[in-house]
Amino acid sequence: MRRIPDILTSRRTSIALMAFVAVCGALGAWIPQASLSHDDIAVTWQQKNPLIARIADALGLYAIFESWWFLAALAMFAVALAVATGRLIRAAWTLWRGPGRTPRTLLPGASVESIEARALHAGYRSRTESSGRHVFSRHRLGVWASSVLHIGMLLSLVWAALLLGATTGAIADFSLGEVREPGMQYYAVEDAADPPELGVPWRFDGMEATTWSSGVLKEVSATLSFYDGVSWVERTSSVNHPLRIKGHTIYTQPGEFGDAALLRVIDADGAEHLIRMDFYFIEDGQPTYTDAPYTIGETSIEGRWDPYGVRDSKPLGLRPAGDSAAEPVTLAPGDTAQVAGLDVEFVDTAEWARFIVQRSPSVLPLFLGFAIIGLGSLMLYAWIPRELVLEETDGEVRYSWHAARMSRAYVSERDAILGAMADEGEGR
């Protein structure tokens, strides 16, 4: 029974799991994943690779990263990593506290004083000195490098899993000045049973966008206000600088904002519909179009927004959806018109914006894990610990020298400290 945990936590299993995750990752990057790709991309891929598509379908390779076996492999990897980290910490602690390796190699005619002087000159530090034994070390902290790296990986992996499991998101849609009260419906939500909720009213107070000379967006930031029970407190959420508030993060999305036309529409049955027709932000001097038709009853219309008068002095153009031959009916605020059998009144203009709202635990432990990985990686490379132990007994000097990693690269350093005596002594 003891054998199974040993196998599961062995170094060999860790490497095999790394290889397995790598192969799954390569497959997942090649085969369009259902959660990442649009349907048309998947269909095109399946048409191009019919045989592989059938195999992928049979094996469930369109959702590798959500599959139980992939998640189980990651979990096993986390366990193996935890065990490996424990072993590394124990080994590093033993080295850290230990008395140094036993000197076995004889150095004929050597004196401890001269070797000590050369060792100190080479950057070694004297560690302990007892009963004729002298221990010198360089980059001693480096014995912890692997442990630090693995602690960082373990912390990152565990916290990443926690974040992925505990994060829930939604998209909040606003018109300028609109207040979102707690419990109101979102535009879209990841988990309808457990949507994120700030618990206070909040309001969209405006969007500021600057562009490069070419018209491409340069900076976008939204002004949001939150009611703290007494007054409205203004905060900013920008692209690349989300707003963290009350355990939630609010992301401003590039391109997810613009002008809108507020319409009152009476359909053929006489029913009234209030519509906000959204137009995505476009650079100065250009008209823009609705990205999808608006359906009222059984009739669909589409719109053009031309605030700079490129096509018409009246900013809003409406026509039946899909009828590219039809000349749009143009309207200014306050105008009414008949479009595809609908009575339409252009009530007013507005601004709109959509924000991603996420409720998640703090991301800082994850980033701390990243920092620890970075530190461990650099320690692993830059701080290679070396240890020199000298022992003087009965007028003879013996030594042991050890580099924790890449020892052959430091043989010249060892020889410079011990001189030609090392070569003479090595054979004994």
Place this chain on the structure above:
Amino acid sequence: MEQALVLEIRVHVAALALYALAAGLVLFGATMSKPRLTKAGHILALIGLAIHTVALGLRWYGAGHGPYLTRYEVLSSNAWVTMAFVQALSLRRRRSEGLAVFVYPAVLLLLGLSIYTGPEVKMLPLTFRGIWLVLHVAFYFVAFAAAILSLGYGVLHLTRSTRFVGRLTGLPDAAALDRESYRFAGLTFSFWGIGMLAGAIWAYYSWGRFWGWDPVETWSLVTWFVYGIYLHARRFYGIKGRKAALLLVFGFVLAVISLFFTSFLTTSLHSEYFH
């Protein structure tokens, strides 16, 4: 600004010409045992690097952002970092000199490809900004340069017994080549990992998630794992020499796919990069 860009292309071509001369001289000098020619090649490479620095500076000024968006910028920056790396190394350790016969032609290839792809300027997309993106890209540049050096030592180790490589002067012995490829693979692993993590932080601030199994992210992780497997295999299972070098070549191929091909997948959020 436009004038800066016109000048920048000419300066880039000048750097390319110098690198070509340097590569030719170093190869010729090393194969014909003419140390003077090799030395002249190194000096030309150093001058080329200085000129290349000016070209990238002009590009930065002209484009209004760091040289890390288009193929032209990315390949040129990769070439610059690799050349700077090998020059810095040769200042510290003479034993890296033999590596120039591999690295100079590699840098020449990178810069040549860069110029071939065309110097069109693209505005930086809104989310492609911030200090974490700069760190993300910078660490990947260093990681790729280390990967080239590591590959160089690995390939020289693999081909040491061939007639051409065997007659090169200034080349370390087989054990040293193997050791150096290990050392630089370690550096690749470190910087690749840090670059990937900096990218995760950037993604968190810009896209609202730190990891999304995006093809570029996934390939990057795969590459990191393969370098990790290589390091573990060497450290704990004593794999070295030819087998280790072949594994390293495989890792490098993955690195190239990860950096230069996966962004062409339309499902990638990175699809603005390297186009």
